[in-house]
Amino acid sequence: MCNIEKFPIWRVTREGKRHTDDLVTRELPLTIILNNRELVSLLCSPTEQKYLAVGFLSSEGIVKDKDDINSITVDNQRGVVRVEVKEDKKSANELISKHFITSGCGRGTSFYNVVNVQGQTKVESQTVMSALEILSLVKEFQQYSQIYRATGGVHSAALCNTKRILAFTEDIGRHNAIDKIFGRCLLEGMPTEDHIIITSGRITSEILLKVFRRNIPIIVSKSAPTDMGIRLASDLGITLVGFVRGKRMNVYTNDWRIVSDGE
């Protein structure tokens, strides 16, 4: 895997040092050039760069549909993705220059605006699923997480229906992983509404808003949410499931979508 590299290290204990090797995940800059203007450089895992670029632009509100994009050119060697979008799309300058730096992955997003831009107030999906289905998806998710298991250095994200994982990816950034999923959905025409997102990372406000933007009714994580993540999920009609560990989970908001298996 081009995402992993072997490094010589010292394994040290109180008793002594010994030479061994360790598998380490790779990190590379990716520069997105939008209509011939350098927009941003992301530090990321060097895979699925096209999906990352498109997912980023979509999360930032710069593109909404595949039709907004005239062309995409990926230069893997130089870590550059050039995207040409229709000129009437919202000015990248205006959107990105807000410099809203987030806790977890530094995406320039001003969430109150995102909610307004959306022109929509709630996720209305009637999707429900059982605790067993969530536990089963999370187990599958962990089996997919090969780079994490080898290196401990990445986050994972997946798009699922209630039965199985439809798209999976890993990246050193939890935001990048989610953007890669949504970039793929946009380019390949995979629907997101009525679907489920699983993330290995904590659920902060900006993660919640990325999910809202795609009309996703259920977000699942093995990690913790923040208070702002919970408040937004509650307001926006999203079911937030955290701390999926062992055979249990915490349902923070809109619990009606999660039924216990006896129901």
Place this chain on the structure above:
Amino acid sequence: MCNIEKFPIWRVTREGKRHTDDLVTRELPLTIILNNRELVSLLCSPTEQKYLAVGFLSSEGIVKDKDDINSITVDNQRGVVRVEVKEDKKSANELISKHFITSGCGRGTSFYNVVNVQGQTKVESQTVMSALEILSLVKEFQQYSQIYRATGGVHSAALCNTKRILAFTEDIGRHNAIDKIFGRCLLEGMPTEDHIIITSGRITSEILLKVFRRNIPIIVSKSAPTDMGIRLASDLGITLVGFVRGKRMNVYTNDWRIVSDGE
């Protein structure tokens, strides 16, 4: 603690649902206004906002010494820190407009430039420490991590000498936590050279560069590094210790600073 809030949740297993409470960490925006110009908004834990603002400006190269700062005004209510710096300091615009978005916490930093700006090529400190000292510091670090233990939703960072923790903080962002430590060091005149940084987070390139900027010889984490973190640590003369777990650790670079206890 103002950093924690109790939320009603459903604890769900295959057998059923029951109501309980969960402690959740808080997340709030902090806006930094530099010389009357809105510079950036960070999503962070609402504590030590003065340290975070100054640490951020210092990590971005906008301030270097306490003397660069004319005044700091914190408005906790509105989540705003106003900083007045001497006008001859590098233009914030120029530095921040690079839009270098990182994997882990979204700080606009262009590392190759950071290294150049520094005018220094290596950390020369002769500090050494034993495996036992590292294990002991990490144990103390974990005892300090109260918000993490209560909520699972934050990162921690600490400045130490080889014997004990001198400054400790927690934040929803791993970058924020480190910036809070360095902001405090700058404002309170705490030296960083010859000292050790412990972080709960992964060691990516931009974390490494923050540490280099403060001439820190040893960085310790219970998590993984990336390849770029390792390469920079190697080049810049920093000892990178990762995966401190149980009674062992991985030393990735400049291992001469870590002696086993028999030596």
